[in-house]
Amino acid sequence: MVSRGTRPNPRPASLSALPEPPTRPGNGHLQDWALAPLPLIENGARRARAAGSDVFRLRLGLPAVVGFSPAWNRRLLGDLNTFRSAGGFSAVVPYLAGGVILTDGPAHRRRRQTINPGFGRAHLEALRGRTHAALPAAPDGEFDALSWADGAVLRLLNAAYFGGEFNPRLLHAFLAPLRRPFPVPALPRPLLFLQVDAELRRLATRRLTGGGDDLLAVLAPLPGGLEETRVSLAAAHDTTTHALAYALWHLARHPQWHAPEHHAAVLKETLRLHPPGWMGSRRLSRDLEWNGVRLPRGALALYAPYLSARDPELWEGPTAFRPERWEHKPPAWAYLPFGGGERLCLGMHLAQMLILDVLSALPSLRAVRGDDTPVPGITLGPRGPLVVKSV
Numbered sequence: 001m002v003s004r005g006t007r008p009n010p011r012p013a014s015l016s017a018l019p020e021p022p023t024r025p026g027n028g029h030l031q032d033w034a035l036a037p038l039p040l041i042e043n044g045a046r047r048a049r050a051a052g053s054d055v056f057r058l059r060l061g062l063p064a065v066v067g068f069s070p071a072w073n074r075r076l077l078g079d080l081n082t083f084r085s086a087g088g089f090s091a092v093v094p095y096l097a098g099g100v101i102l103t104d105g106p107a108h109r110r111r112r113q114t115i116n117p118g119f120g121r122a123h124l125e126a127l128r129g130r131t132h133a134a135l136p137a138a139p140d141g142e143f144d145a146l147s148w149a150d151g152a153v154l155r156l157l158n159a160a161y162f163g164g165e166f167n168p169r170l171l172h173a174f175l176a177p178l179r180r181p182f183p184v185p186a187l188p189r190p191l192l193f194l195q196v197d198a199e200l201r202r203l204a205t206r207r208l209t210g211g212g213d214d215l216l217a218v219l220a221p222l223p224g225g226l227e228e229t230r231v232s233l234a235a236a237h238d239t240t241t242h243a244l245a246y247a248l249w250h251l252a253r254h255p256q257w258h259a260p261e262h263h264a265a266v267l268k269e270t271l272r273l274h275p276p277g278w279m280g281s282r283r284l285s286r287d288l289e290w291n292g293v294r295l296p297r298g299a300l301a302l303y304a305p306y307l308s309a310r311d312p313e314l315w316e317g318p319t320a321f322r323p324e325r326w327e328h329k330p331p332a333w334a335y336l337p338f339g340g341g342e343r344l345c346l347g348m349h350l351a352q353m354l355i356l357d358v359l360s361a362l363p364s365l366r367a368v369r370g371d372d373t374p375v376p377g378i379t380l381g382p383r384g385p386l387v388v389k390s391v
């Protein structure tokens, strides 16, 4: 049994001492990880809790450890030297394999310092007129909240990043594969990326010569600014689309919450139940002793906003949609839909602004039919469709 105590152990146990979900002969957890990762990690967390541990092991072709307690989250997100991003899952997805996402300390902090201002509240407030003008009207009658959110977020991101000037068909073609099941998002797309980079250069040249106030105008003059633009767009689209689609669905099912004064709590509760960033990955740059177990250098170290936000030891009625719970502070380091620490989501304020503005502009909705089962891919989203109607 692994203890939760933090006392240093003179002889740490090896990884095999950790609890794990059932394995399949020949492939460990790989098959379940590929086909049904949520039941797999939920099972791992149950077994870990039963064993008094806050981490469990996965066999994914290389050793992996998943933790879900506030203490683990805080350590993983706070110790950027031990928990490195460069060897995590993003490295195998060309969309995300670059820019600030794959930069580790000490360069990471410098890079964030140069990029952050464009995504801070003050600059976003200046962009708001543009994004407001791009808000799409909700269709009359019945519509699928998932595909509507997809189109709405594309328009809004185009407005925020490019003043609406990026070729919409190319933007759609670029971002659509990210929503497909693995391995589609991981396939190389050199031609498409060349086209996107050419479009970025065309628009950046205009801003460098003629000025501008959109996000590209802020990013274009920075070293590596076009790569940051491309990578952050990829990080922005699915996450925001899925959060918006789930928020619409929850509002349609609980219309009593559809009022501007409740929307912030609705969004928080939506992101607690359905965090698009359901799992974050790092690689250990050195051996690490965690509660009496030696986690080896090179192992994958994962944190799971999905598990932490549904932990029955931390949340009352964890699977219920209860926006009223946000009248109180959440348990520290248990609510991480935007990650935390120095790698806190760059687009957190942007996403919140866009989603809350969309919700405020929507008429009253009712749920008609849908499948909101969370499907984990690069991000977690509803299986869909989510048919709602404007009333």
Ligand code: HEM
Pocket: 100, 101, 102, 112, 119, 231, 232, 233, 235, 236, 237, 239, 240, 243, 275, 276, 277, 280, 281, 336, 337, 338, 339, 340, 342, 343, 344, 345, 346, 347, 348, 350, 351
């Ligand atoms: C509801 C929408 C969003 C959610 C739920 C979300 C979630 C997250 C999470 C969980 C992380 C941390 C990943 C980790 O620790 O490994 C993250 C990082 C990041 N997000 Fe978001 N995100 C959202 C929207 C956006 C938007 C709109 C942008 C556009 C700028 C963006 C850009 C990024 C970037 C660049 C990082 C990497 C930051 C770093 O490593 O320093 N995200 N996001």
